[in-house]
Amino acid sequence: MIQRWHKKTQLPLLALVFFLFVLCTIFINERRFQEIHRKEIRKGDDVATRNDVKKTFSSTSTPSSLNSSHPKDRSVVLDRFSTCKSTVKYSGKKAGWDIHFDKQEERKDSCDVFSGRWVFDNTSYPLYNESDCPYMSDQLACLKHGRPDLGYQYWRWQPHGCNLxxxxxxxxxxxxxxxxxxxVGDSLNRGQWISMLCLLQSVIPAEKKSITxxxxxxxxxxxxxxxxxxxxxxPLLVESNSDDPVNHRLDERIMRPDSVLRHASEWKHADILIFNSYLWWRQGPxxxxxxxxxxxxCEEAQGLEAMELAMDAWAxxxxxxxxxxxxxxxxxxxSPTxxxxxxxxxxxxxxxxxxxSPxxxxxxxxxxxxLDTMRMxxxxxxxxxxxxSVINITQLxxxxxxxxxxxxxKxxxxxxDEELANPMSYSDCIHWCLPGVPDVWNQLLLHFLL
Structure with missing residues (x-):
């Protein structure tokens, strides 16, 4: 009897021990699993953080107020290697900016400095010598590259009824x-920038000036x-695959019509901004x-409608x-051609x-x-x-x-050989010699700053 009872009670005891063992094993494994899981999460967060940092430093930081309706705005950064997987006709889509501006009365100056005539003045002009400007571009250095006449340097802009x-x-x-x-802009704006450097750099001692x-x-x-x-x-104001300052001659031009973020991170820190955009919109779709x-x-748009989209994003x-x-x-x-x-x-x-002569x-x-572009x-x-403020350089x-x-x-x-035999066939009738016309653009700019 006792022996039978002993045998019967031994089985529940063994089951209890086995049950406790299983519970402990599960508990230990669960703790181990949670710890491993936490480590994986931390590891994943670290990778994500590094990737975010990488993205931050590989792309420009952006103001939060722009394009807030486009959360995927920086998903793919455009560069000169970007391509369209397919192209459809432009649907007429707009970015749908919500901001409205109240029209303001345009300031009326006592003199319209944009209306006038060119006067030959070889006493006061040029305002600097080409060879004295260390920042001169070979694209604009006409005297250096053999231009035989110097008359283009001696013309002064004379507004009707007043003086600059x-x-x-x-x-x-x-x-x-x-x-x-x-x-900010294209090669014509770069020419105006070089003009400004040439106009101003001479009064700065060599050891007190530098350039990147x-x-x-x-x-x-x-x-x-x-x-x-x-x-x-x-050149397009908005982000594009032509934003490399050197390697931007591409067969296919792609732009983001709803994003200036790449460029605008610098704009917000400037005290004075001078924009231009025009020439690149006249080179086809x-x-x-x-x-x-x-x-x-991608959608394919004509130059004027694409420029209007870019101008809207800029505005x-x-x-x-x-x-x-x-x-x-x-x-x-x-700038006219x-x-x-x-x-x-x-x-x-x-x-x-x-x-x-003019x-x-x-x-x-x-x-x-x-005219259609100017109206837009x-x-x-x-x-x-x-x-x-608009600097109207077009008519002058x-x-x-x-x-x-x-x-x-250069x-x-x-x-x-065919081109060399006919110089007119490769003439640059777009950019401007320096010293020259862009110096007057800067005089007009300073008219509104001083």
Whole structure:
């Protein structure tokens, strides 16, 4: 009896011990699993953090107020290797900016400095010598590259009924003390930036000035004034695959019509901003890759409608971020080209090559300046009157058919024998010799700053 009872009670005891063993094993394994899981989570967070840091330093930091409706805006950064997986016709889509601006009364100056004529003045001009400017570009150094006539350097812009203030570099540096002046745009705006450097650098001792190498943001520093004059390469204003300041000659131009974020992180820190955009929109259709597009499908738009999208994105940033009490913003109108001499001299079949004097007809308007584009820009800027001043260089530059480099510049590709036999065939009638027309653009700019 006792023996039978003992055998019966032994089984529940063994079961109890086995049950407790299983519970302990499960508990220990669960703790171990949780610890491993926590470590994996921390490891994953570390990887994610490193990736976020990597993204932060590989792309530009951005103001939170812009494109807040586009959470995937920085998912794919456009560069010169970007391509469209497929292309469809532009649907007419707009970014849908929600910000509205009250139109302001345009300031009426006592004198319209944009209306006038060119006067030959070999006493006061040029304002500097080409060879004395260490920042001169080979694209603009016409004398260095063999231009035989110097007349293009001696023309002064004379507004009707008033005078532009005489250039005084020291006075201008005093106004720029402690400030960042930034040009943003394409090669024409870069030419204006170089002009500004040449106009101002001579009064800064060599050991007190420096410049960064060619970069998306190139900075000239004047140490004793704690001031910089900068140029940011942004030919389409919005983010694009052409934002490399050197390697931007691409067969397919792709832009994000709803994002200026890549460039705007620098704009918000500048005290004076000078924008331009025009020439790149006249080079055929543009591919649009919206920030919310996940499949790499681009829309193809014509230059004017693509430019309007870019201008809208730019205007939204200006309207949302610029305090006119702290920042001054300027938009420079289109720089005209002189590709067809028949437009200023009937019966001819040339271009700016060999031209040596300005056009005297004050009503002259060539095909290099597009009225539809100017109207669109005027409409966009009209909502920003309190925040943006327009520097209207178009009409006064229209007269200067003689001011282009034509063949007197460095060309990056070798010229063929056929081209060399016909110089007119490879003339640059787009950019401007320095000293020359862009110096006057800067005089007009300083007219509104001083």
């Amino acid at each position: 203030k005489r250039w005084n570099a020291t006075e201008i540096w005093d106004k720029l003390r402690g400030k960042r002046l930034m040009f 190498p060619n970069a998306p943001l190139t900075i000239f520093r004047a140490e004793e004034y704690n001031a910089t004059i900068e140029f940011q390469w942004a 543009v591919k649009l890759l919206w920030s919310t597009e996940e499949n790499g499908v 939204d940033w200006i309207g949302s971020n610029v305090d006119p009490l702290k920042q001054k913003v300027f938009f420079v109108t289109m 002189h590709l067809w001499s028949r437009e200023w001299e009937a019966g001819t079949n040339g271009n700016c090559y060999s031209e040596k 056009i005297e007809d004050e009503k002259y308007w060539g095909s290099g300046s597009d 820009v005027e409409n966009v800027v009209s909502w920003l009157k309190s925040k943006v 530059s229209e007269y200067r058919k003689d001011g282009h480099p034509s063949v007197y510049r 060309f990056w590709e070798a010229r063929t």
